[in-house]
Amino acid sequence: xxxxxxxxxxxxxxxxxxxxxxxxxxxxxxxxxxxxxxxxxxxxxxxxxxxxxxxxxxxxxxxxxxxxxxxxxxxxxxxxxxxxxxxxxxxxxxxxxxxxxxxxxxxxxxxxxxxxxxxxxxxxxxxxxxxxxxxxxxxxxxxxxxxxxxxxxxxxxxxxxxxxxxxxxxxxxxxxxxxxxxxxxxxxxxxxxxxxxxxxxxxxxxxxxxxxxxxxxxxxxxxxxxxxxxxxxxxxxxxxxxxxxxxxxxxxxxxxxxxxxxxxxxxxxxxxxxxxxxxxxxxxxxxxxxxxxxxxxxxxxxxxxxxxxxxxxxxxxxxxxxxxxxxxxxxxxxxxxxxxxxxxxxxxxxxxxxxxxxxxxxxxxxxxxxxxxxxxxxxxxxxxxxxxxxxxxxxxxxxxxxxxxxxxxxxxxxxxxxxxxxxxxxxxxxxxxxxxxxxxxxxxxxxxxxxxxxxxxxxxxxxxxxxxxxxxxxxxxxxxxxxxxxxxxxxxxxxxxxxxxxxxxxxxxx
Numbered sequence: 001x002x003x004x005x006x007x008x009x010x011x012x013x014x015x016x017x018x019x020x021x022x023x024x025x026x027x028x029x030x031x032x033x034x035x036x037x038x039x040x041x042x043x044x045x046x047x048x049x050x051x052x053x054x055x056x057x058x059x060x061x062x063x064x065x066x067x068x069x070x071x072x073x074x075x076x077x078x079x080x081x082x083x084x085x086x087x088x089x090x091x092x093x094x095x096x097x098x099x100x101x102x103x104x105x106x107x108x109x110x111x112x113x114x115x116x117x118x119x120x121x122x123x124x125x126x127x128x129x130x131x132x133x134x135x136x137x138x139x140x141x142x143x144x145x146x147x148x149x150x151x152x153x154x155x156x157x158x159x160x161x162x163x164x165x166x167x168x169x170x171x172x173x174x175x176x177x178x179x180x181x182x183x184x185x186x187x188x189x190x191x192x193x194x195x196x197x198x199x200x201x202x203x204x205x206x207x208x209x210x211x212x213x214x215x216x217x218x219x220x221x222x223x224x225x226x227x228x229x230x231x232x233x234x235x236x237x238x239x240x241x242x243x244x245x246x247x248x249x250x251x252x253x254x255x256x257x258x259x260x261x262x263x264x265x266x267x268x269x270x271x272x273x274x275x276x277x278x279x280x281x282x283x284x285x286x287x288x289x290x291x292x293x294x295x296x297x298x299x300x301x302x303x304x305x306x307x308x309x310x311x312x313x314x315x316x317x318x319x320x321x322x323x324x325x326x327x328x329x330x331x332x333x334x335x336x337x338x339x340x341x342x343x344x345x346x347x348x349x350x351x352x353x354x355x356x357x358x359x360x361x362x363x364x365x366x367x368x369x370x371x372x373x374x375x376x377x378x379x380x381x382x383x384x385x386x387x388x389x390x391x392x393x394x395x396x397x398x399x400x401x402x403x404x405x406x407x408x409x410x411x412x413x414x415x416x417x418x419x420x421x422x423x424x425x426x427x428x429x430x431x432x433x434x435x436x437x438x439x440x441x442x443x444x445x446x447x448x449x450x451x452x453x454x455x456x457x458x459x460x461x462x463x464x465x466x467x468x469x470x471x472x473x474x475x476x477x478x479x480x481x482x483x484x485x486x487x488x489x490x491x492x493x494x495x496x497x498x499x500x501x502x503x504x505x506x507x508x509x510x
Contacts, residue, residue, distance in 0.1 A: 033115060060420045069093060171185040300313050349371060
């Protein structure tokens with residue numbers, strides 16, 4: 001009789017735990033969704049990045065999808081963004097055909113990916129520490145200002161983070177449910193690399209974690225083999241379906257981006273690291289999570305002496321370590337560091353429970369408050385910046401694109417990176433000019449363009465460098481605000497506008 005009552009009590013406890021956990025996850029997801037849907041048409045804040053990507057790359061990396069959605073044909077210029085991320089462009093095409101071509105439809109796609117990543121992150125944390133800490137950790141990530149801003153834009157980063165987080169969850173589940181989950185982890189990691197090549201840095205993380213995780217040798221070997229098998233399957237599919245049919249074009253694109261990313265010697269790498277550590281765009285974006293995450297990494301390394309680290313924490317350490325080389329790259333805009341935020345959150349949460357990680361229910365009363373205190377501090381920081389952005393938010397991309405629609409006749413091609421950056425708010429064809437990659441061989445003459453968008457005061461703008469005489473003759477139609485930039489719309493007079501192809505480079509990196 002007593003045993004029956006105890007069994008019934010335990011069953012009710014498990015039910016309430018699951019209900020409470022589901023309610024906590026649902027609350028975080030709804031809050032995260034609302035934080036991103038509000039002012040969805042607004043630009044990214046000027047303080048988000050020194051690079052122009054938040055104001056150009058949404059249109060630039062959905063170029064092919066937009067063309068198919070509007071005209072049922074590929075673009076007629078030389079820029080094929082599917083060489084960079086074919087999966088993202090296909091998803092963008094589905095969004096455009098379902099919801100129409102717009103910034104909103106593309107950003108909704110990114111938000112869906114971000115919420116998927118959040119749910120998988122919650123599942124990862126719950127498997128390690130239970131529903132309560134999983135909900136706190138998910139909220140810590142969901143409402144981080146840096147992540148909010150990037151995960152509401154139609155860029156490659158939300159999808160990259162989504163697949164990496166799914167891979168991390170599957171890898172962790174393999175310890176409890178068998179090596180088949182490690183295969184799924186490898187597949188997800190392979191998809192992340194196809195999504196954005198920067199994921200190459202993350203791929204060794206699960207294997208490095210297996211070298212130090214506290215598990216039986218046979219289990220570690222099975223999980224490692226499963227992960228490599230899944231990764232191999234994903235990359236084999238990519239090679240057969242996408243790489244081999246267009247190898248030359250993909251190799252050329254890869255060489256272009258590699259030239260931007262690879263440091264030239266140890267001295268140059270050291271200078272890049274020092275510049276990165278002093279950059280407010282990198283260190284200052286999310287200082288609460290950064291400090292707490294680094295403290296958590298330090299505590300985790302200290303606990304390694306006893307070999308008692310949970311698998312998720314070991315993976316977090318490897319995840320963060322694999323991302324450290326980003327600091328040494330010549331070109332590493334703030335968005336490149338977005339995929340490290342989940343690892344920082346995981347390690348920050350660990351920092352608050354490191355001494356009693358086996359069961360958070362047995363934490364001392366004071367220590368039970370530490371994760372909530374960390375969340376509160378992060379919310380104060382992020383809430384302040386979010387409020388500042390919301391009070392001053394403007395939709396200059398949409399307004400500028402609509403101005404282009406009014407001033408440029410239908411069917412007229414517009415040249416310039418900003419032409420594609422604004423293209424989700426107009427229906428004119430566009431062609432970006434990128435030295436060494438696309439449309440860099442006499443584009444005015446070859447493409448027969450009569451309109452161009454040139455960034456004011458930017459000496460690296462392609463037309464400003466290679467067609468100065470043409471721009472002096474051109475008719476200035478409008479001065480447009482595009483986020484923190486000023487862009488000039490010209491009607492070109494192409495008489496003797498011939499210019500030799502330049503040797504410079506425009507930084508346009510996915």
